[in-house]
Amino acid sequence: MSLIVCKFGGTSLADGNNIRRAAEIALSDPSRKFVVVSAPGKRFSEDVKVTDLLYASYTESRDKKGCGEAFARIRKRFCSIVEELGIDFDIGAVLDETQEAIARSDSADFAASRGEYLNARIMAALTGREFVDAKDIIFFDERGMFDEKKSYPRIAERLFAAKEAIVPGFYGTGADGKIRTFSRGGSDISGAIVARAVNADLYENWTDVSGFLACDPRIVQNPQKIEVISFKELRELSYMGANVLHAEAIFPVRKGDIPIRIKNTFRPEDAGTIILPSKKYVPHGNIVTGIAGKKDFTVIYLEKSLMNTEVGFARKALSILERESINFEHMPSGIDTLSLVIESRYLRGGMLDKLIDAMKAELAPDYIRVLEDIALVATVGHGMAQNVGTSARLFNALSESGINVRMIDQGSSELNIIVGIDNADYERCLRAVYHEFFEKQ
Numbered sequence: 001m002s003l004i005v006c007k008f009g010g011t012s013l014a015d016g017n018n019i020r021r022a023a024e025i026a027l028s029d030p031s032r033k034f035v036v037v038s039a040p041g042k043r044f045s046e047d048v049k050v051t052d053l054l055y056a057s058y059t060e061s062r063d064k065k066g067c068g069e070a071f072a073r074i075r076k077r078f079c080s081i082v083e084e085l086g087i088d089f090d091i092g093a094v095l096d097e098t099q100e101a102i103a104r105s106d107s108a109d110f111a112a113s114r115g116e117y118l119n120a121r122i123m124a125a126l127t128g129r130e131f132v133d134a135k136d137i138i139f140f141d142e143r144g145m146f147d148e149k150k151s152y153p154r155i156a157e158r159l160f161a162a163k164e165a166i167v168p169g170f171y172g173t174g175a176d177g178k179i180r181t182f183s184r185g186g187s188d189i190s191g192a193i194v195a196r197a198v199n200a201d202l203y204e205n206w207t208d209v210s211g212f213l214a215c216d217p218r219i220v221q222n223p224q225k226i227e228v229i230s231f232k233e234l235r236e237l238s239y240m241g242a243n244v245l246h247a248e249a250i251f252p253v254r255k256g257d258i259p260i261r262i263k264n265t266f267r268p269e270d271a272g273t274i275i276l277p278s279k280k281y282v283p284h285g286n287i288v289t290g291i292a293g294k295k296d297f298t299v300i301y302l303e304k305s306l307m308n309t310e311v312g313f314a315r316k317a318l319s320i321l322e323r324e325s326i327n328f329e330h331m332p333s334g335i336d337t338l339s340l341v342i343e344s345r346y347l348r349g350g351m352l353d354k355l356i357d358a359m360k361a362e363l364a365p366d367y368i369r370v371l372e373d374i375a376l377v378a379t380v381g382h383g384m385a386q387n388v389g390t391s392a393r394l395f396n397a398l399s400e401s402g403i404n405v406r407m408i409d410q411g412s413s414e415l416n417i418i419v420g421i422d423n424a425d426y427e428r429c430l431r432a433v434y435h436e437f438f439e440k441q
């Protein structure tokens with residue numbers, strides 16, 4: 001029998017009815033032995049996530065402000081969940097303990113982790129499965145990074161002993177023995193870690209959408225659904241998937257060659273999107289898999305004669321960024337030119353001028369130019385390498401739409417072409433590329 005680890009996201013667990021639906025899904029397939037859960041998410045668009053209420057409750061108790069309003073809201077949410085489910089679970093007592101523990105604790109991470117903790121306890125009571133606390137199986141090292149050497153064997157041993165279990169996502173134990181969380185949305189990472197530790201055949205990530213779309217639906221009407229995508233393609237399209245799957249969730253499963261399937265809790269019959277490791281990837285026939293982009297980049301363009309013979313030029317340019325803790329997005333280069341593409345938000349408050357001054361002083365370029373308000377659009381697909389003329393089609397489509405291409409970067413894997421265009425052309429660019437590869441016959 002195959003082994004599936006499934007993770008249910010916040011919206012899938014926002015209230016009692018949703019939690020029941022998630023439990024039914026988990027129990028409907030005996031392969032789904034290990035279930036990772038998030039805290040209750042939003043029930044409607046103006047609602048507040050339980051995790052946000054927990055952070056607020058921590059601040060209230062630390063600053064001795066308010067009279068526990070945030071925790072009162074948390075209490076109400078969990079009591080109504082348990083009531084809706086009609087389970088025999090003394091939520092009042094567990095909430096009392098939790099409130100006291102938050103009041104005693106000096107850690108926002110501890111408070112934030114309680115949403116997952118409580119939801120997992122409820123899910124365990126509902127399904128009759130064992131609750132395995134993430135604090136006993138997921139560990140971080142002294143630098144605050146996930147400690148795989150320590151965690152993987154512990155997870156496997158503990159979960160195989162339990163046979164079937166419910167595990168809270170989002171947190172583990174730090175090197176100091178205190179509770180520590182991943183970044184926001186981190187239950188996706190916990191699910192991936194559990195899947196890797198038990199060497200699952202599949203990591204199912206249950207959300208409130210039926211997978212990834214080939215383009216942003218706010219810009220392109222009714223974009224096609226992506227049925228199959230590779231880990232590599234998804235990384236190149238990372239601007240796109242961020243709201244569906246935490247970007248860091250792919251690394252543990254990718255290393256273990258474990259596919260991820262994105263599924264919709266509210267439409268379980270939909271196939272969703274399967275994310276495949278290179279070894280298991282089968283071409284799906286489309287040239288392009290997806291198109292995604294983001295606005296507000298700045299390009300610093302450096303020109304210097306005989307740059308190609310000057311050993312260490314790029315290193316020096318990058319060390320200037322490193323000194324200021326600024327990361328770059330892309331670095332297209334020519335024989336005498338080098339461009340650094342950086343998110344504009346890092347360059348505010350005089351940082352851009354500081355970098356330019358340092359580059360002039362330390363690199364002595366012949367010419368330096370700054371392009372601001374640039375958007376990046378990535379066109380991604382394994383099919384692009386095999387099909388002659390793909391870039392011609394892309395640039396033709398852009399020129400027909402009157403879009404000025406300010407920068408081009410083609411990954412050497414031939415998996416992606418990234419164009420830099422003016423922010424103002426962003427929406428038109430996405431539509432033009434989508435039309436060329438998905439709508440034109």
Ligand code: ASP
Pocket residue numbers: 010038039049051052115169170183184185186187188
């Ligand atoms: N509950 C946490 C958050 O809101 C983690 C998660 O949902 O994955 O960020």
